[in-house]
Amino acid sequence: MNERREPQGPTRLVASPARLHRVADVAETSEGAQELAPGSPEAFLRVGEAAVGELGTGAVGRTGQIDLERPDDETMIINMGPQHPSTHGVLRLMLELDGEVVLRSKPVIGYLHTGMEKTGEELTYVQGATNVTRMDYLSPLNNELVFSLATEALLGIELPERATWIRMLMSELNRISSHVMWLATNGMDLGSTSMMIYGFREREMVLAFFEKTTGLRMNHNYIRPGGVAADLPDGWEDDVTVICDTIEARTYEYDELLTGQPIFRERTIGVGAISAADALALSATGPILRSTGVAWDLRRDMPYLAYDQVDFDVIIGTYGDNFDRYAIRLNEIRESIKIVRQIVEKMPGGDYRVQDPKVTPPPRARIDESMEALIHHFKVFTEGFRVPEGEVYTAIESPRGELGCYLVSDGTSKPYRLHIRAPSFVNLQSLPVLLRGGLVADAVATISSVDPVMGEVDR
Amino acid sequence: MSSASSGNMVGAEGPIAVAHTTGSDGTDVAHPTREQYHALVAQYRADGFETCADLCGVDYLTHPGRSGLPEGIKPERFEVVVNLLSLQLRRRVRVRVQVPEDDPVVDSLIDLYPGTDAMEREVFDLFGIRFSGHPDLTRILMPEDWEGHPLRKDYGVGRVPVQFKEAPGPR
Numbered sequence: 001m002n003e004r005r006e007p008q009g010p011t012r013l014v015a016s017p018a019r020l021h022r023v024a025d026v027a028e029t030s031e032g033a034q035e036l037a038p039g040s041p042e043a044f045l046r047v048g049e050a051a052v053g054e055l056g057t058g059a060v061g062r063t064g065q066i067d068l069e070r071p072d073d074e075t076m077i078i079n080m081g082p083q084h085p086s087t088h089g090v091l092r093l094m095l096e097l098d099g100e101v102v103l104r105s106k107p108v109i110g111y112l113h114t115g116m117e118k119t120g121e122e123l124t125y126v127q128g129a130t131n132v133t134r135m136d137y138l139s140p141l142n143n144e145l146v147f148s149l150a151t152e153a154l155l156g157i158e159l160p161e162r163a164t165w166i167r168m169l170m171s172e173l174n175r176i177s178s179h180v181m182w183l184a185t186n187g188m189d190l191g192s193t194s195m196m197i198y199g200f201r202e203r204e205m206v207l208a209f210f211e212k213t214t215g216l217r218m219n220h221n222y223i224r225p226g227g228v229a230a231d232l233p234d235g236w237e238d239d240v241t242v243i244c245d246t247i248e249a250r251t252y253e254y255d256e257l258l259t260g261q262p263i264f265r266e267r268t269i270g271v272g273a274i275s276a277a278d279a280l281a282l283s284a285t286g287p288i289l290r291s292t293g294v295a296w297d298l299r300r301d302m303p304y305l306a307y308d309q310v311d312f313d314v315i316i317g318t319y320g321d322n323f324d325r326y327a328i329r330l331n332e333i334r335e336s337i338k339i340v341r342q343i344v345e346k347m348p349g350g351d352y353r354v355q356d357p358k359v360t361p362p363p364r365a366r367i368d369e370s371m372e373a374l375i376h377h378f379k380v381f382t383e384g385f386r387v388p389e390g391e392v393y394t395a396i397e398s399p400r401g402e403l404g405c406y407l408v409s410d411g412t413s414k415p416y417r418l419h420i421r422a423p424s425f426v427n428l429q430s431l432p433v434l435l436r437g438g439l440v441a442d443a444v445a446t447i448s449s450v451d452p453v454m455g456e457v458d459r
Numbered sequence: 460m461s462s463a464s465s466g467n468m469v470g471a472e473g474p475i476a477v478a479h480t481t482g483s484d485g486t487d488v489a490h491p492t493r494e495q496y497h498a499l500v501a502q503y504r505a506d507g508f509e510t511c512a513d514l515c516g517v518d519y520l521t522h523p524g525r526s527g528l529p530e531g532i533k534p535e536r537f538e539v540v541v542n543l544l545s546l547q548l549r550r551r552v553r554v555r556v557q558v559p560e561d562d563p564v565v566d567s568l569i570d571l572y573p574g575t576d577a578m579e580r581e582v583f584d585l586f587g588i589r590f591s592g593h594p595d596l597t598r599i600l601m602p603e604d605w606e607g608h609p610l611r612k613d614y615g616v617g618r619v620p621v622q623f624k625e626a627p628g629p630r
Contacts, residue, residue, distance in 0.1 A: 110600040115617075117585075118609055122616055153484050280510045280546075283574025296546050389526055390483030393542050393553060395512065404513050406540060410522040421513040421542075429577050458600060 075103060080443070082111050088185060088447065089454030093431075100439050105432045109425075112458035120418035124384030125151050128415065130221045132405075135420060136456035137218055138181055141174040141210075142398040143420070143456075144223035149304065150394040150405040151225035154387050157359065161306075162350040163227040168305045169240070169343045170213070170222065171396075172336040176247060177206035178399035179329045179336075182451050183254060186326065189448040190267055195257060202247050209239050226360050227353025237344050244337045251333055258326070268323035272434040272446035275320060284430045286401025286423055287332075288450065291317035291324035298397040310342045322442075322449040329451075332399075358385050384413035400424050400451055422456040475499050478529035488553045490532045496556045497566035503543050503552060504571050511572035512551070513542040514579060516558075516586040520612035536560040537588055541568070541575075558588055567592035585610035 081092035090111035096103040120131050132147045133140040145167055152159065184199020207217045212233050214220035222229045233239075258264045274284075276292035289296055297314040299307040315331040317324025353360050361380045362373040389411040395404040404421030427450055434446050475498055477491045491499040517538045519525060528534055537558035544551050558565055567590035568575045579590045580599040587608035590596060598605060607614055 110598075110602070113600040115609055118616060281573050283510050283512065283572065283578075285512075294546065301546070301549055302551075388483075391527060391540075392482060392484040393486065393513065393551070394484065402512060402544075404542070406513065406515055406542070408517055410525070416522055417517045419513075419515040419517075421515075425577060425581075426574060429574060 074098060082108075088452055089457075091428075091447070091452060091454055091457070093443070093447070095435070095440060095443065097440060100441070102435045102438055102440055102443060105435045105443075107428050107431055109428065109454070109457050112454045114459070116459045117418055117420065120415055122414065124413045125225050125387060125415065126381060126384045128418065129224050130219070132418075132420060133219045133221055134455065135422065135459050136398065136400070136403070136424070136453050138453050139174045139178045139399050140219050141170045141223055142396060142403055144221065145171055146394055146396045146398075146403050146405040146420075147407075147418075148223050148225045149396065150392050150407040151387065153392045153394055154390050154407060154409050155225070155359065155385075156388070157226065157354050157356055159227060159354055160351045161348040163352050163354070164305050165343055165347050166228050166232060166352055167223055168307065168310075169232075169340060169347070170210075170228075171305070172339045172343070173206050173209065173240070173243070175336045175399045176243075176333050176340075177203045177210075179333045180206075180247070182329055182399075182448075183326075186445070186448045187258065189444045190264060192258065192264070195254065198250065198254070198257075202250060205243050205246060209236075209243060212239065224353075226356065227351070231352045237347075240340060240344055244340055248334060248337050251330060254330060259330070265323065267442065267445060268326060268449075269321060270319070271322045271438055271442045272449055273319055273321040274430055274433050278433055279320065279430060282430045282433065283426050284401070286397070286399070286427065287325045287328045288320075288401070288427055288430055290315065290328055292320035293318050298395060298402060302395070304394070304396055309346070310339050312336075312339050322445055325449045329399075386411060386413050387415075395421070398423055400453065400456075401427055420456075420459060422459060424450075424452040424454075424456045425459075428452050428457060475502060478532060480527055480529050482527070482553060486551050486553050488527075488555055490529055490555055490557075492532075493556060493558070493565055496554070497568070497571075500541065500543070500554060500568055501571055503554075506545075507547050508543040508545040508552065510544050510546065511541060511568065511575050511578075512544040513540075514568070514575050514582065515540050516582040516588055516610070518586060518610065518612045532557060537563055537586060539565055539582065539588060563588045564591055566590065569593055584608070587611065 076097045078095050078097060079092060080095055082090040092108040092111070094106045094108060096105065116131055116135060120128055123131055128147055128151070129144045132143040135143050180199045180202040182199075184196045184203070187193075187195025187199065210220060211217050213236070214222035214229065274288065274292060276289075276294050279289045279292045280294065285296070293316055295314050295316045298304070299312070300314050312335045315328045315335065317328055357376065361377045362370075366373040367377055387409040389409055391406070391408045393404055393406045395402050397403070401423030402421065403423055406417070406419040406421065407415055408417040410416040431447065431450055434450065435443050438446065475491070475495055477489050477495055477499055480488045480490065482488045489499060517540060518536065519534065519538060520536055523534055523536075525534065535557035537560065539556050539558055541554040542551060543554065556565060563586075565588065567579055569579065569590075569592065576593075576595075577599060579593055580596060582588050583590060583593075583596050584598040584601050585608055597603075601609065
């Protein structure tokens with residue numbers, strides 16, 4: 001990666017901020033507030049500062065490339081989505097175009113909003129994991145993990161070591177499956193249908209192991225407050241080793257297929273670039289932040305589970321463009337494989353869930369012989385357990401960035417407030433900055449490189 | 460928890476004295492008044508908290524006597540909770556500001572952290588808390604013409620009418 005990269009798109013002079021005063025030329029619509037709001041001159045004057053209020057629509061940013069004094073009728077606003085296949089779900093984008101160059105843009109979301117945070121307030125902590133697991137459907141185990149960690153922080157319970165390591169194993173395998181899925185869809189967006197098939201094929205291997213362990217391919221409800229639902233199946237070491245060996249070998253096939261491929265490089269290098277200051281200001285995390293050269297990975301910098309006991313590298317980029325994000329995700333698959341191999345070696349024995357009768361239902365065998373155990377079992381699954389009053393924010397590194405859970409308990413068995421800080425939701429704000437000054441044909445690849453999962457964006 | 464102490468932060472505009480507590484997760488929690496809120500967050504930003512990780516609202520309608528608030532802070536119905544993150548210090552800090560029901564307005568943080576744009580829109584959409592200074596405070600998750608703010612505690616969960624059950628409850 002030695003060649004110089006230039007952001008694509010025509011270079012024009014910056015003109016006076018006059019044009020920013022005008023109201024965006026959206027046709028009359030009943031959905032008035034969904035227009036692109038007019039930019040403000042104050043925002044324009046602060047170009048170069050990271051904290052700019054108008055950064056949200058990309059009204060400022062790389063203004064140097066865009067002629068601001070063009071007559072209004074020369075730009076066009078088009079809607080992309082919500083049913084466009086490349087928008088990865090029901091994402092709608094409003095793009096302001098000058099010919100083929102994207103000026104401002106605005107993501108319009110909410111098409112998949114099902115009020116999961118509200119639902120979470122009606123479910124007990126035992127049921128809660130079944131709810132949150134459906135948010136980010138490509139890494140469901142990470143959602144369960146952050147919810148369970150938040151609940152356990154409120155309960156103040158210590159997990160057995162084996163439960164922690166099983167969680168770490170599943171979380172890393174989930175990262176692999178999520179990233180190969182991303183490689184698949186990103187490949188498809190760039191016209192590489194082979195990559196799409198390969199990505200799905202690799203993901204299938206991981207999902208088969210998930211099915212064997214948790215009973216389900218998605219929405220597992222496997223990681224629960226108090227531990228995990230079941231121990232790993234017999235022979236799991238062999239299964240996991242086969243997954244690691246196969247996928248690791250295939251990442252080098254992807255290298256041959258994409259990394260050095262001239263068309264792929266042309267379409268990704270220098271496209272959709274963002275600076276580290278902008279990424280931080282827009283609260284972007286995960287591969288977007290790391291692609292700008294900021295080495296921030298919660299697994300290393302604020303370790304949870306037992307990540308301080310395994311050895312891995314944090315992959316960062318330099319230019320913050322689509323190619324860097326591709327390279328980061330590809331290499332993160334290799335790092336996850338490295339972690340999984342260490343977990344296979346170091347997996348401690350012991351119990352897979354905490355033996356706290358308040359949180360843990362009695363073993364199945366006890367229910368047949370003890371009336372009290374049956375009552376206890378019944379109570380855990382109907383009433384749930386009481387969680388001490390308090391509020392807690394926990395965060396983990398999901399494949400998409402910082403996945404946080406803000407949990408408020410009022411002392412009952414249901415969360416008083418369950419808020420999930422969804423990385424896709426926050427990262428989507430950097431999309432207008434990434435798209436600015438690029439070609440509309442590259443917008444598809446850039447949306448994909450943000451890796452939004454709409455289930456998580458809209459919750 | 461709730462080991463209330465008064466912490467002084469020194470910044471460019473002089474120290475802002477706000478009450479601090481410790482959350483259940485051991486995080487330092489600052490409790491500014493609405494007037495102090497923006498200045499306090501600005502001071503945190505100057506002190507090295509580069510990014511705003513999260514901003515969300517809580518409606519304490521049915522749980523008004525919550526613990527964890529320091530003395531001198533009057534509990535109000537709404538709370539805006541901001542989680543700031545410092546990469547250089549590897550530290551988090553939480554800011555909880557009380558927002559009264561009859562005047563649910565707080566300052567927007569968008570001039571400090573542009574990343575709060577979508578988060579503040581979400582809180583406005585789901586709680587009806589307004590952020591003064593936000594350039595585009597519109598609904599983000601719910602439809603444009605939606606009435607009410609769904610995450611408020613007096614807003615029903617919704618129910619699908621089921622045969623052999625009583626009449627459907629509130630929306």
